Amino acid sequence: MAEVFLKLEGIKKSFGGVRALKGVDLEIRKGEVHCLAGENGCGKSTLIKVISGAHDPDEGNIFIEGKKVENLKPIDSIRMGIQVIYQDFAVFPNLTVAENIAMNRALMTGAKKMDWKEARKLAIEAMEMIGAKMDPDILVERLSVANKQMVAICRAIINDAKFLILDEPTTALTAKEVEKLFKIIRKLKEKGIAIMIVNHKLDEIYEICDKLTVLRNGEYVSNGDITEYDRARFIRDLTGRDIEEIKYSPEEDENEILRVEHLTRVGAFEDVSFTLKKGDVLGITGLLGSGRGELGDALFGLAPAQSGKIILNGKEIQIHSIQDAMNNKIAYVPEDRLTQGLFLERSILDNTMAASIKNYFKKGKLDYKAMEIATDDWIKTIGVATPSAKPAIRTLSGGNQQKVAIAKWLNTSPDLLVLNGPTVGVDIGSKSDIHAILHRLAKGGVGIIVISDDLSELVQNCNKMIVMRNGKVAEVIDNTVDETTLADMLSGKQGG
Amino acid sequence: MKNKSIKDVLTSTEMINVYIIVALSMVIGSINSNFLSVATVITLSRAIMVTMIFALGEMLVIVSGGIDVSFPAVACAALFVPIKLMVDNGINNVWFAFGLAIIIGLVFGALNATLTAVVKLPPLIATLGVSSLINGGMLAFFGSKEISNLPKAVDAISQKFLFTYTAPTGATYSLTVLFLIPVILCIGVALMLKYTMLGRGIYAIGGDQNAARIAGFNVVRIKYFVYMFAGAITGLGAMCYCILCRTANPKNLMGSEMMVIAAIVVGGTRISGGHGKVIGTVLGVVLVGLIQNNLIMAGVPAYWQKFVVGLVIVLGTSITSLKAKKIAQSAKV
Numbered sequence: 001m002a003e004v005f006l007k008l009e010g011i012k013k014s015f016g017g018v019r020a021l022k023g024v025d026l027e028i029r030k031g032e033v034h035c036l037a038g039e040n041g042c043g044k045s046t047l048i049k050v051i052s053g054a055h056d057p058d059e060g061n062i063f064i065e066g067k068k069v070e071n072l073k074p075i076d077s078i079r080m081g082i083q084v085i086y087q088d089f090a091v092f093p094n095l096t097v098a099e100n101i102a103m104n105r106a107l108m109t110g111a112k113k114m115d116w117k118e119a120r121k122l123a124i125e126a127m128e129m130i131g132a133k134m135d136p137d138i139l140v141e142r143l144s145v146a147n148k149q150m151v152a153i154c155r156a157i158i159n160d161a162k163f164l165i166l167d168e169p170t171t172a173l174t175a176k177e178v179e180k181l182f183k184i185i186r187k188l189k190e191k192g193i194a195i196m197i198v199n200h201k202l203d204e205i206y207e208i209c210d211k212l213t214v215l216r217n218g219e220y221v222s223n224g225d226i227t228e229y230d231r232a233r234f235i236r237d238l239t240g241r242d243i244e245e246i247k248y249s250p251e252e253d254e255n256e257i258l259r260v261e262h263l264t265r266v267g268a269f270e271d272v273s274f275t276l277k278k279g280d281v282l283g284i285t286g287l288l289g290s291g292r293g294e295l296g297d298a299l300f301g302l303a304p305a306q307s308g309k310i311i312l313n314g315k316e317i318q319i320h321s322i323q324d325a326m327n328n329k330i331a332y333v334p335e336d337r338l339t340q341g342l343f344l345e346r347s348i349l350d351n352t353m354a355a356s357i358k359n360y361f362k363k364g365k366l367d368y369k370a371m372e373i374a375t376d377d378w379i380k381t382i383g384v385a386t387p388s389a390k391p392a393i394r395t396l397s398g399g400n401q402q403k404v405a406i407a408k409w410l411n412t413s414p415d416l417l418v419l420n421g422p423t424v425g426v427d428i429g430s431k432s433d434i435h436a437i438l439h440r441l442a443k444g445g446v447g448i449i450v451i452s453d454d455l456s457e458l459v460q461n462c463n464k465m466i467v468m469r470n471g472k473v474a475e476v477i478d479n480t481v482d483e484t485t486l487a488d489m490l491s492g493k494q495g496g
Numbered sequence: 497m498k499n500k501s502i503k504d505v506l507t508s509t510e511m512i513n514v515y516i517i518v519a520l521s522m523v524i525g526s527i528n529s530n531f532l533s534v535a536t537v538i539t540l541s542r543a544i545m546v547t548m549i550f551a552l553g554e555m556l557v558i559v560s561g562g563i564d565v566s567f568p569a570v571a572c573a574a575l576f577v578p579i580k581l582m583v584d585n586g587i588n589n590v591w592f593a594f595g596l597a598i599i600i601g602l603v604f605g606a607l608n609a610t611l612t613a614v615v616k617l618p619p620l621i622a623t624l625g626v627s628s629l630i631n632g633g634m635l636a637f638f639g640s641k642e643i644s645n646l647p648k649a650v651d652a653i654s655q656k657f658l659f660t661y662t663a664p665t666g667a668t669y670s671l672t673v674l675f676l677i678p679v680i681l682c683i684g685v686a687l688m689l690k691y692t693m694l695g696r697g698i699y700a701i702g703g704d705q706n707a708a709r710i711a712g713f714n715v716v717r718i719k720y721f722v723y724m725f726a727g728a729i730t731g732l733g734a735m736c737y738c739i740l741c742r743t744a745n746p747k748n749l750m751g752s753e754m755m756v757i758a759a760i761v762v763g764g765t766r767i768s769g770g771h772g773k774v775i776g777t778v779l780g781v782v783l784v785g786l787i788q789n790n791l792i793m794a795g796v797p798a799y800w801q802k803f804v805v806g807l808v809i810v811l812g813t814s815i816t817s818l819k820a821k822k823i824a825q826s827a828k829v
Contacts, residue, residue: 075712090707092700094770099696106693107712114696134829142823 002029004066005163005194006051006082011060013046020046022218023060028163031192033185035205035226038215039238039399039427044198047215048165052084053077078108081162087171089152093141097134098123101154108159126154130184146177153184163194170204171425174288175453175487182208200238200427202231203456216240239429247479248439248461250279256314257447258416260299263308268294269471272308276416276464281438281448283462285455287490291471293335296420296451300332301325312447313415331355331409333402335420335451341405342393349375349389351404356412378407383433399430406434416447423457435461453490455483509764509816513779516808520786524794531793534661538669544785546740548678548778549733550756552685553726555777558760559689560722561702561769562612562619566604567756568749569630570727571734574600576638578735579744582647590649597731604630605727606720613719634746642745646738653739674736681729686774698722702769755805759784762812766820783808 008026012019021043028034038044049055050062053072062069064080091100102119123136132150134143140151149169156164166185170178185195185208199205205212206226213223214237221237235243255278263272269291276282286292298305301322310317317328325332334340342351352375353360360367375389382403386396393401402422409417422438423431438461442448452458458465459479467475467489475489505511525532550567557564578596581587604626611622645651657670689695697718700708709715738744757767763780765772787808791801 078712086710090704090710092703092707092770094699094703095696103696103700104711112693114691114693116691138829139823142826142829144829147829 002031002192004028005030005064007061007063008047008051009061009063011047011050011057011062013050013055013057020218021050021057024215024218024220026213026220026223028194028196029211030162030194031189032194032210033189033208034194034196034211034213035209036196036198036213036215037200037205037234037238039200039397039429042215043218044215045167046218048084048167048198051077051165052082075108078104078159081160082165083156083159083161083163084165085149085152085156085167085169087167087169089148091140091148091151091155094139096137096139097143097151098136100140100151101126101136101158104155105158122158123154126158129157130154130187132184144177145172146174146180149173149181150184157188157193161193163196164188165196165198167198168425169197170199170201175490176287178204202234202428205234214238235428238427241429243428243432245460247459247463248281248435249463249479250281250439250443253278255445257312257445258449259309259311261309261311263295263298263305263310265294265298265303265305267471268298268303269468272468272473274466274473274476276447276449278445279442280464281442281450281462283458283465284449284451284468285453285458285465285486285490286468286474287453290468290490292451292453292468293420294471295468296332296418296449299325299416299418299449300330302332326355326412329412329415331412331414331417333405333409333417333419333422335424337402337405341408342401344394345392347390347392348379348384348386348396348404351393352378352389352407352411355408374411378411382407382410382437383430397427397430399426399433402426402434403430403437406437410441414446416449417441418449418451420451421454422450422452423454431457455486455490459483459486509819510773510776510779512815513763513776513783513812516812517779517783517786520783524786524790527795528793531790533663535663535667535669536790538661538671540782540785540789541671541675542740543789544781545672545675545678546733546737547752547756547759547785548781549681549729549736550752551760551777551781552678552681552774553729553733554753554756555760555763555765555772555774556685556689556698556722557619557726558757558765558767559702559769559772560698560719561705562719562722563757563767564608564623564723564726565620565753565757566608566623566627566630567726567730568752569627569634570601570604570730571737571749572634572746573604573630574598574731575734575738575749576634576643576744576746579643579646579650579738580638582650583643583645588647588649590653593647593650594732594735597735598728599731601727601729601731601734602724603727605724605730608727609720609723612723613716631747631750638746640747642743642748644743646742646744650739651742654742672740674739677732677736681732682774682778689774694718694721699770702771704770755784755788758805758809758813761816762809764816766816767813780812783812 004027006028008024011021011024013021024047036044046055050057053074053076062072098120101123105122120136127134130153132154134147134150140148169181173181189195197209209226212226212229214221256275257278258276261273264270272295284292284295294303297303301319301324304320310319312328319325338344343354349371353371360371372389379386379389384400384403386400393404423434426434438448450462459481463479465477466473469492554564554567574597577600578593582593608623608626611617612619653674656673658673658675660668660670662668689698697713700713701715701718705715737749759780760777761767762783763776765776784805787805788801791804792798796804
């Protein structure tokens with residue numbers, strides 16, 4: 001077995017009485033890909049900060065390459081070869097690729113001058129090492145998310161990294177980009193670099209990781225070879241409960257809720273037709289740029305369709321603006337809840353009421369009592385983990401944030417709910433809660449459309465799916481399809 | 497940069513400024529043949545040099561992600577206090593005048609930096625507060641009376657010239673020796689921004705402050721440098737202004753912040769931070785200066801000038817903003 005690079009023993013850390021880590025053990029060997037799995041709020045980020053020297057643990061020991069280290073500071077951790085790639089990559093959008101890559105090295109060596117030639121050389125070397133191809137002189141703001149990540153990885157490895165921590169590296173990537181990232185990770189692994197990936201997407205963990213450590217509520221739950229975990233055990237360890245993975249199959253119902261005919265928006269999608277019956281959860285999927293997101297935007301009037309018919313509950317409706325959509329009781333949970341769906345600094349109550357506040361005006365005044373009652377109801381109904389309706393959204397985990405984003409629209413009692421990427425960055429427990437809510441709504445007669453590229457989510461939760469390719473409906477299928485076939489359909493390898 | 501296409505260069509903000517400056521000059525020149533002359537270059541250089549100095553400091557602040565609206569007030573204090581002290585106490589030393597002006601700039605720069613980097617006030621609020629503080633203080637202590645007889649040694653600088661040009665008409669036009677100050681500052685700041693880690697750090701914190709902190713930049717120290725440097729050269733520029741006017745006025749410069757910030761933004765500096773070059777700022781200042789000082793030669797009534805300046809600001813900043821939007825929406829590579 002390879003040498004141990006990092007060993008943690010009984011790490012404990014509290015913040016003002018809240019125990020974030022309650023005694024965590026971890027062992028990382030050189031050349032292994034280790035997954036740190038856990039639901040949101042389990043202490044993963046705190047643990048990373050302890051390893052990177054940003055937080056001092058209250059108790060416990062840290063050993064790096066066999067030596068006990070005390071009072072670890074961020075710069076020490078970097079000097080010992082530990083590099084963290086954060087979820088937002090922490091790159092500079094206004095600087096060139098070369099400068100971004102070379103910057104940390106220059107800072108580490110305490111250089112006073114900026115050597116542009118050297119920076120360019122370092123950048124090209126680093127890119128060659130991981131097989132990335134980018135123009136070193138281009139500004140990072142013009143790069144795709146995947147390439148920004150490449151820049152962050154390049155920057156990490158030129159500093160003689162021995163241990164690379166990737167915090168949820170695949171959240172914003174398409175399937176193809178994930179593949180490329182994994183290729184790079186395997187390359188780094190061959191060079192003997194230890195890698196820890198924070199992730200909770202099961203399929204990806206099985207694909208790339210050798211070892212697994214599971215945390216729950218700040219506690220160490222289990223660790224071992226990935227082969228020791230089957231899906232059921234994994235989910236049980238993660239969530240502390242058994243979550244059944246059964247496909248959603250509603251009873252047949254002939255009542256039509258939504259009929260879309262020949263919907264077209266030039267440059268986005270064309271001639272899209274489908275129907276949604278009572279009880280249906282309709283999935284819309286496709287690669288990035290296939291028009292799946294644009295279709296959702298059109299139904300909500302964000303970027304309206306130019307021609308075609310939309311018939312909701314037997315009545316033809318015109319949607320030219322968001323106002324039209326809302327007047328027709330259509331609700332939309334957008335893709336990026338952080339920038340589009342929520343007011344991060346405001347309370348749960350404010351957010352829950354945001355789309356329906358006009359219903360609470362009584363004689364020119366806001367009826368706060370009614371708003372509180374309604375919010376408390378939603379918190380219970382959809383299971384937001386919070387002591388009250390007062391905390392700011394920012395303080396909630398991703399799963400709880402998304403539940404509030406959904407509650408905001410449910411409070412408008414919509415007839416049609418369109419969700420774009422409803423469980424991106426949401427942990428398994430909350431994910432299954434959200435799915436249960438959707439199923440319940442569908443059975444109650446609300447039309448549900450889920451736009452997603454999370455294939456396992458689609459197969460499990462939608463009884464009907466539309467695959468889009470190049471702006472057109474390529475396939476209409478039911479949920480008897482398996483994920484691999486569906487993936488092939490997305491890229492056009494299968495079907496017509 | 498090596499891989500920049502010709503199209504990128506031709507549509508850069510700098511080049512757009514050049515086009516506008518050339519077009520404007522041709523229009524004014526075609527209406528008034530006296531315009532295209534050495535004399536115009538000299539008067540324009542003299543007219544914009546103080547704005548240029550202020551703009552350099554302000555640009556650094558904006559690139560670092562902040563804004564400083566206190567510099568006109570700082571400038572008022574930095575030119576009036578030394579002159580007042582010198583006149584009252586019979587000090588007659590030009591180094592004292594410049595030295596004290598710079599120190600006053602540094603002190604208020606440090607105050608701005610403390611409020612924004614340590615107390616973490618939004619820079620607009622912090623510098624607005626400081627501006628009001630200085631303004632009120634100046635009024636309380638010195639009133640609004642100007643000093644029109646400067647100490648001899650200081651006043652003498654106004655008669656030192658780099659060269660004098662005699663026009664065919666016989667009129668003479670002289671370029672003040674003080675013009676060297678903005679020239680040296682421009683070169684110095686440009687080199688500092690491009691070739692030192694400090695300069696790159698200013699861009700870095702303007703691009704993403706958190707990323708800069710994680711990368712190991714001392715964000716607080718860089719902010720102190722930026723605000724104090726801006727303060728120092730504001731003091732320097734203020735004393736130049738005082739000498740050029742040959743009078744120390746405690747409030748004349750108040751209200752000049754919008755024009756300076758406009759010139760910077762027209763020159764391609766993004767108000768949101770992280771982007772900006774010295775060359776762009778020079779062009780922006782020249783453009784705004786040209787409009788302010790020479791439109792009258794094209795027969796534009798004086799009261800329309802403010803309107804035209806406003807128009808150029810709106811158009812100039814719109815181009816920058818639209819370009820930023822285009823980049824944000826364009827296909828990513």
